[in-house]
Amino acid sequence: MKTFTLKSRELSGQFTPEYFFDGLGVGGGNISPDLYWENAPKETKCFAITIYDPATQSGSGWWHWVVFNLPVEITSLQKGAGSISPELFPASAVSSLNDFGKTGYGGPVTIPGSGFHPYIITVHALSDFLALDRTANPALAGIMMNPLVLAKSSIISYLKV
Secondary structure (H helix, E strand, O other): OOOOEEEOOOOOOOOOHHHOOEEOOEEOOOOOOOEEEEOOOOOOOEEEEEEEEOOOOOOOOEEEEEEEEEEOOOOEEOOOOOOOOHHHOOOOOEEOEOOOOOEOOOOOOOOOOOOEEEEEEEEEEEOOOOOOOOOOOHHHHHHHHHHHEEEEEEEEEEEEO
16 A cells, blocks of 8 residues: 655755745745655545644744645645745645744744754645635644645654754
8 A cells, every 4th residue: 555655855854054944043045845745545635735843942833834725736846836936836725824924935943052853844635625815824724724634744854953
């Protein structure tokens, strides 16, 4: 049996500065990673992608990217699609608010001395589209998405800062 799997051709091990956030004293490229996935359940109608850091100083984690309503025909995103190259992003997909208060990808932030951070990149196979727009915050998107999840797969990339 083939399992639902998320992969990246370029991101391996740890994030490099090209993926870091550009702001808050961090001078990164803020480029979203390339991602591709395979073997989604047959009932899948669309996909969502999230990037979450559970180890932030806030105590409640940090959502770096929440995108949903990726059509079932889309099984990959090119590098930069969620950040600097919107022409690579599917028109029907919604990139909602992240915890920076902006829409789209917000890369890792390197706060010196804060230790290892596990950035969890997850693709979610959903049974239906979300009736939300780009102003949805990560908590609302999660509440609406979780009952629709058929399968999910993650990559964890650590960063020591």
